[in-house]
Amino acid sequence: MATDVRKTDKDLYKRDEIAINPPVDIYETDDEYVLKTDIPGVTRESLAIMLKDNELEISGSVDENLRGHENRTYAEYTLHDYLRRFTVGDGVDGAGITAKLENGVLTLVLPKSDRVKPRKIEIKVEA
Amino acid sequence: MYTTYDIFEEVLDLRNIIDRFFNEVPYQRRRVDYPFVNLYERGDELEVRVMAPGVRPESLNLQLIDDSLIIEGEKKEDYADKPYIRRERAFGNFQKAVKLPFRVNPDSIKAIMRDGILTVKLARSEEAKPRKIEIK
Numbered sequence: 001m002a003t004d005v006r007k008t009d010k011d012l013y014k015r016d017e018i019a020i021n022p023p024v025d026i027y028e029t030d031d032e033y034v035l036k037t038d039i040p041g042v043t044r045e046s047l048a049i050m051l052k053d054n055e056l057e058i059s060g061s062v063d064e065n066l067r068g069h070e071n072r073t074y075a076e077y078t079l080h081d082y083l084r085r086f087t088v089g090d091g092v093d094g095a096g097i098t099a100k101l102e103n104g105v106l107t108l109v110l111p112k113s114d115r116v117k118p119r120k121i122e123i124k125v126e127a
Numbered sequence: 128m129y130t131t132y133d134i135f136e137e138v139l140d141l142r143n144i145i146d147r148f149f150n151e152v153p154y155q156r157r158r159v160d161y162p163f164v165n166l167y168e169r170g171d172e173l174e175v176r177v178m179a180p181g182v183r184p185e186s187l188n189l190q191l192i193d194d195s196l197i198i199e200g201e202k203k204e205d206y207a208d209k210p211y212i213r214r215e216r217a218f219g220n221f222q223k224a225v226k227l228p229f230r231v232n233p234d235s236i237k238a239i240m241r242d243g244i245l246t247v248k249l250a251r252s253e254e255a256k257p258r259k260i261e262i263k
Binding site: 025029041072105 | 159163164165166167168169174176178179180181182183205206207209210211212213214215216217228240242243244
């Protein structure tokens with residue numbers, strides 16, 4: 001039992017099991033949040049976007065062919081799976097999220113829920 | 128089965144971590160120009176895989192000079208004129224020369240951009256192939 005614990009502890013350092021936090025840009029418009037992230041090597045099929053309990057999770061796995069070391073003679077990078085989580089609160093309309101993956105860049109559009117959208121306040125002028 | 132705590136084992140773990148730090152130097156800690164490049168070799172075939180997310184094929188320029196592959200291009204910024212909550216991605220122009228392990232046949236070069244990774248396939252040139260020398 002005790003040795004088992006120690007073993008899993010050591011596995012934490014195994015490089016193959018590491019997931020990388022990809023760099024992210026997020027900006028805000030009146031109606032939505034737009035998120036862009038660089039995830040080279042991830043295909044549409046291997047990408048998963050989940051919104052659960054006010055937490056947005058982006059995870060992508062990289063194909064073994066791209067990650068593998070076979071025949072590699074020189075390396076400046078190694079690809080790993082990607083994982084990034086954000087707390088979005090209840091300000092996002094989960095049903096309306098759209099995603100686009102282009103050239104290794106994921107663009108997520110998260111529409112704001114009506115509750116947090118800016119509202120124009122009518123000013124009535126009393127005569 | 129009992130396993131007692133052994134402080135020396137912890138010390139050995141620490142030594143392994145330090146060893147790994149110095150042996151497996153990842154690219155981040157080396158001074159390497161953007162974009163990052165991996166080379167794969169199989170027989171007479173060579174593959175250069177360049178990590179270039181967000182770089183459009185039309186803003187990339189590949190050139191073969193002697194036995195070097197020149198990768199030139201621009202990762203165009205895609206900023207919107209809006210308030211940013213986070214800004215972590217990097218953009219800019221780049222130029223990099225990759226020295227190939229052997230001379231390649233310029234007609235054999237094929238380049239594909241897929242999922243942010245540029246793959247350039249090259250083949251060894253006839254002159255660079257080993258030749259048997261007849262002894263008379």
